[in-house]
Amino acid sequence: MSAADLELRGDVFRSQNDIDEAQRYYGLALKKNPKNAKVWNKLGVMALRSREYPAAQTNFQQAIKYDKHFAEAVNNLGVLYYFKKDFVHAEAQYRKAIQLADTASFHSNLGALYFETNDPKLAIEQYRIAIQMDPLVLERSSPSGVSAHAGSAIERGRYAFLMTRLYAKLGDVDHALTHLRTALQNGYKPPQDFMTDEDFVAMRQDPRFPEVMNTPDATAEPVTQ
Numbered sequence: 001m002s003a004a005d006l007e008l009r010g011d012v013f014r015s016q017n018d019i020d021e022a023q024r025y026y027g028l029a030l031k032k033n034p035k036n037a038k039v040w041n042k043l044g045v046m047a048l049r050s051r052e053y054p055a056a057q058t059n060f061q062q063a064i065k066y067d068k069h070f071a072e073a074v075n076n077l078g079v080l081y082y083f084k085k086d087f088v089h090a091e092a093q094y095r096k097a098i099q100l101a102d103t104a105s106f107h108s109n110l111g112a113l114y115f116e117t118n119d120p121k122l123a124i125e126q127y128r129i130a131i132q133m134d135p136l137v138l139e140r141s142s143p144s145g146v147s148a149h150a151g152s153a154i155e156r157g158r159y160a161f162l163m164t165r166l167y168a169k170l171g172d173v174d175h176a177l178t179h180l181r182t183a184l185q186n187g188y189k190p191p192q193d194f195m196t197d198e199d200f201v202a203m204r205q206d207p208r209f210p211e212v213m214n215t216p217d218a219t220a221e222p223v224t225q
Contacts, residue, residue: 001028003032003033004029006025006026006028007025007026007036007038007042010023010024010025010026010039010042011042014042015143018100022046023043026035032191034083035066036066037063037064037066038070040059040060040065041060041070043059043075044056044058044059044060044076044077046078056076057077060077061077062115064077071100074093075106075109078092078097079109080098082112082116085142087113094106094109094113098110104129105134107127114126115159117144124162127163128166131166133180153186153187155194156182156186157183157184157186157187157188158183160188163175163179164176164177164179164200164203165200168200168202173203173206177208179214180213181212182201184213185217186217187214187217187218
């Protein structure tokens with residue numbers, strides 16, 4: 001089998017979540033063509049999802065070695081640093097990826113980084129750019145890597161409220177209300193100036209706003225019988 005055939009066979013097993021077989025065929029493909037940056041990147045993505053960080057880093061670096069303009073591999077190396085909480089290197093890789101290929105998913109990843117490092121103004125700006133480039137970017141997984149989201153309920157709530165403000169500023173009341181509901185469900189308490197903040201004027205005037213504000217906190221301790 002040719003290197004391309006072996007890679008394709010690996011793709012099939014990868015689509016079936018048969019990681020071992022996918023890795024085996026990708027490895028065979030690399031034996032025939034060790035400079036195939038795309039295969040190195042695919043191996044890196046699988047290692048990243050399995051939290052095999054040393055292997056993922058090696059694979060992404062190999063991909064970049066053989067294709068210095070491979071934006072997806074650069075972005076994915078940034079995702080690896082993000083997961084390791086090495087935010088300085090993660091930011092550098094994301095910005096490099098954006099220089100190579102200005103895509104919505106890369107801006108979304110950079111926004112997630114700024115959200116995680118408590119810089120909401122920069123986070124909102126990056127998410128705004130991402131949404132303008134692709135309105136659905138936050139509603140689906142990125143084909144180029146892994147999209148990182150907040151883990152705990154309160155972090156999910158804070159993230160959702162950040163999205164509420166973003167969509168409100170963009171004039172998208174429907175999405176703003178959806179994210180506000182999510183924030184409240186996760187126990188997030190809006191700031192004191194929420195009812196007077198100019199960012200939310202249109203949303204507060206929407207007839208659905210009072211009903212959303214009455215959303216129960218889904219994180220509250222359940223009643224047992």
